[in-house]
Amino acid sequence: MIQLINVNKHFGPLHVLVDVDLTVKSGEKLVVIGPSGSGKSTLIRCMNLLERPTSGTVIVDGVDITAPGAPLTKVRQSVAMVFQQFNLYPHKTVLENVTMAPILVKGIPREEAEASGLEFLDRVGLKHKANAYPSQLSGGQQQRVAIARALNMRPKIMLFDEPTSALDPEMVQEVLDVMIGLSQEGITMVVVTHEMGFAREVADRVIFMDGGQILEEGPPEHFFEAPRHERTRLFLSRILR
Amino acid sequence: MMEELAALAQWHNVRFMAEGLWITLRISGLTIAFSFILGTLLGVMRYSGHWLLARIAAVYIESFRASPLILLILLFRFTMPLKPVNSGTLAMTLFTAAIVGEIVRGGLNSVDKGQWEAARSQGFTWWQTMQHIVLPQALRKMIPPLTGQFITVVKDTSYVWVVGVQELTGKGVIILGQHGSTL
Numbered sequence: 001m002i003q004l005i006n007v008n009k010h011f012g013p014l015h016v017l018v019d020v021d022l023t024v025k026s027g028e029k030l031v032v033i034g035p036s037g038s039g040k041s042t043l044i045r046c047m048n049l050l051e052r053p054t055s056g057t058v059i060v061d062g063v064d065i066t067a068p069g070a071p072l073t074k075v076r077q078s079v080a081m082v083f084q085q086f087n088l089y090p091h092k093t094v095l096e097n098v099t100m101a102p103i104l105v106k107g108i109p110r111e112e113a114e115a116s117g118l119e120f121l122d123r124v125g126l127k128h129k130a131n132a133y134p135s136q137l138s139g140g141q142q143q144r145v146a147i148a149r150a151l152n153m154r155p156k157i158m159l160f161d162e163p164t165s166a167l168d169p170e171m172v173q174e175v176l177d178v179m180i181g182l183s184q185e186g187i188t189m190v191v192v193t194h195e196m197g198f199a200r201e202v203a204d205r206v207i208f209m210d211g212g213q214i215l216e217e218g219p220p221e222h223f224f225e226a227p228r229h230e231r232t233r234l235f236l237s238r239i240l241r
Numbered sequence: 242m243m244e245e246l247a248a249l250a251q252w253h254n255v256r257f258m259a260e261g262l263w264i265t266l267r268i269s270g271l272t273i274a275f276s277f278i279l280g281t282l283l284g285v286m287r288y289s290g291h292w293l294l295a296r297i298a299a300v301y302i303e304s305f306r307a308s309p310l311i312l313l314i315l316l317f318r319f320t321m322p323l324k325p326v327n328s329g330t331l332a333m334t335l336f337t338a339a340i341v342g343e344i345v346r347g348g349l350n351s352v353d354k355g356q357w358e359a360a361r362s363q364g365f366t367w368w369q370t371m372q373h374i375v376l377p378q379a380l381r382k383m384i385p386p387l388t389g390q391f392i393t394v395v396k397d398t399s400y401v402w403v404v405g406v407q408e409l410t411g412k413g414v415i416i417l418g419q420h421g422s423t424l
Contacts, residue, residue: 048362050362073366076364085353087359089356089359091377105364153364
């Protein structure tokens with residue numbers, strides 16, 4: 001479970017998150033939408049403290065990670081993140097990318113980490129690329145490796161920060177398919193995306209952000225059928241076309 | 242001219258020069274090895290942004306980088322109870338470390354910020370991220386400027402001649418003196 005209580009974030013003069021309160025239930029699939037600059041990336045990055053809120057409290061799995069001296073590295077082991085730019089480790093092979101953190105951070109024996117790593121690579125359809133380097137893969141393949149890397153940490157929560165935004169159009173679906181597969185499991189997912197088809201298929205709840213605030217929330221159907229705010233309607237009309 | 246050169250090419254002169262070459266190589270080898278270690282440490286310190294360590298590194302780097310090498314060699318010769326060859330090597334090491342430190346910092350800065358985010362999000366500590374993710378990538382980018390700097394080190398060993406060390410330049414000057422010629 002993730003709980004944000006009265007979270008504010010300032011970047012210099014910019015007030016990026018304004019008094020945000022949000023609770024993500026265990027196992028929930030939450031999709032975050034909103035125009036660029038609305039604070040949705042900052043919001044998701046506060047959930048593993050890649051961004052530290054200027055004020056407010058973030059509680060992950062019962063641990064207040066905004067408290068001074070919070071066991072951040074411990075909490076992060078169960079909160080995996082997938083980035084827009086993949087951020088694979090370019091000097092390591094695909095298999096090493098997937099096994100490094102389990103071995104070095106969690107202390108899992110190498111053979112075990114490699115066995116489970118290969119399983120997850122197989123699941124994203126890239127077992128045959130285990131010994132390739134990230135630069136030898138397409139964008140969609142790199143993002144699928146990034147998902148396998150995240151999964152090999154056996155996280156309870158997965159954060160996706162615009163996972164398909166940097167991909168060529170024909171590669172978007174292969175990544176979404178992997179994510180849809182994931183959503184069948186008990187894992188908690190928070191996904192920042194513009195893919196409304198994905199939201200409709202997977203999300204338990206969608207939140208629409210604008211100006212650093214959660215303007216509107218509800219099940220995905222709500223956004224397709226009867227968005228309340230004019231701002232939400234305008235945004236959806238632009239991305240749904 | 243050609244006859245003068247031929248006169249120089251005698252076996253005892255060649256051996257004499259070889260001794261100088263050995264000293265040159267020893268000074269450069271030690272300087273390169275130790276300045277690489279110290280420079281990496283300085284570069285990481287300055288890059289870290291740590292309020293104290295980063296400032297110590299910045300003061301060190303800017304002071305040594307701004308000093309003429311030959312001045313440092315002279316200064317160390319007359320202020321330290323060391324043999325000239327050792328005080329010279331020390332001066333070169335400390336000077337080169339400052340430059341290597343800046344090369345290291347540049348290399349670290351060139352590593353994409355997303356690498357930090359990915360590693361930290363996986364639970365890596367700052368040191369683990371530096372050691373396993375960022376520094377190895379930075380070192381690769383540092384190879385060209387480091388090679389250039391280390392070539393400069395080998396050439397700059399000739400400065401140590403001014404404190405009486407008979408390395409390659411020093412030996413050469415002696416031979417020329419013996420033959421009463423400066424070519």
